[in-house]
Amino acid sequence: MYIPRYLEENVRKVHRTFKVLYLGGPRQVGKSTMLLHLARSRKMTYVTLDDLAQRELAQKDPELFLQTYPAPLLIDEVQYAPALFSSIKLRVDRSSKTGQYWLTGSQQFGLMRHMQESLAGRVGILTLLGFSRAEAHREKRLRHPFFPKRAYHPIQDDSFTIHDIYSLILRGSFPAVWLNERLDRTTYYNSYIQTYIDRDLRDIFHVTKISEFHTFLRLCAARTGSILSVSELARDTGISVHAAREWLSILENTRHIYLLRPYFSNISKRLIKSPKIYFLDTGLAAYLTNWKTAEVLGSGAMAGAFFETLIVGEIIKSYLFRGEEPPLYYLRDKEGHEVDVLIERERILYPLEIKIAARVVPSDCATMRYFRNKIPKIGPGAVITPGSRYQPIDREHTMIPLSAIS
Secondary structure (H helix, E strand, O other): OOOOOOOHHHHHHHHHHOOEEEEEOOOOOOHHHHHHHHHHHHOOEEEEOOOHHHHHHHHHOHHHHHHHOOOOEEEEOHHHOOOHHHHHHHHHOOOOOOOOEEEEEOOOOOHHHHHHHHHOOOEEEEEOOOOOHHHHOOOOOOOOOOOOOHHHOOOOOOOOOHHHHHHHHHHOOOHHHHHOOOOOHHHHHHHHHHHHHHHHHHHOOOOOOHHHHHHHHHHHHHOOOEEOOHHHHHHHHOOOHHHHHHHHHHHHHOOOEEEEOEOOOOOHHHEOOOOEEEEOOHHHHHHHOOOOOHHHHHOOOOHHHHHHHHHHHHHHHHHHOOOOOOOEEEEEEOOOOEEEEEEEEOOEEEEEEEOOOOOOOHHHHHHHHHHHHHOOOEOOEEEEEOOOOOEEOOOOEEEEEHHHOO
């Protein structure tokens, strides 16, 4: 069964605009499935570089590879043969036709540099992650990415119980988990780590300390939704700070984590400058931190962090799935005042607070008011909850339901 993806519309736009399409994202999120679904009407040849014979040919003789498989061509897992880019450039420059090559890759570590050097002006770049909540439930795609103004979103009637929320978090966003009700979550995530993450660590990133990386991965998951201290993470893993930064870069470039950068302003001397870390698949993070049931997770010490991780991930997807980079930041000063998320739009910052509680009171907006008095360009704010409807909190803040993000 195929579930339509919100990004399909942007794939069509890139196909009509650029000679080459590159679709990035983690393994197993449906990149090949979506492109093969769209390619059926275009009669594209499909080749995957997970096939060792095809990979060897692409690496050793890119010209022969492209002669063997002429355009229009879909090449899966192109990160294994970056030498292809120069040969693709020569071929697309001979024709003005768009959509000649579709490429997928499960890591951007060095790959983007190769593409920018070889295919500048010729390639349109998109990113796919696992299902958003709205995609998985086949809700209609909204025209705009999430923005905390009621005019941009229809009123939703969906109401989520605590059990609903944490069941969604445990399930995660990988299509395989959604499409197979009988699939054992623990078995799937264990296999995912061993089959895909470990293989890429060895084959692409040349990481030899696999056991230490597993520890590092679990410690990162335990910090989801929190401000990241690289030195503390390195110490707890038993590795150098340099290695910790390299491994964080691997996780970020393979789109397993998102580092939410802090916003700096004219009060920057008082602001925290470390990023916050979020896992982009809550199911993987829950597996790594050994949460097994929705009831235990919803009443546990990480309940708030996982709900925040879910919401931030949904907002990120609402931008990426429309072909846009998320304009997101957070704000925290050394006195402990923090705004969970800032969305920048036309040089105005719109603050968001994320609350698992269904009831919101004006005091929940105190930090947003605090920073509004410090930073003039902060606009109206919102509190995102599991609730079922929009509701004004005061003149400057609105309660927004989770279901408004799609």
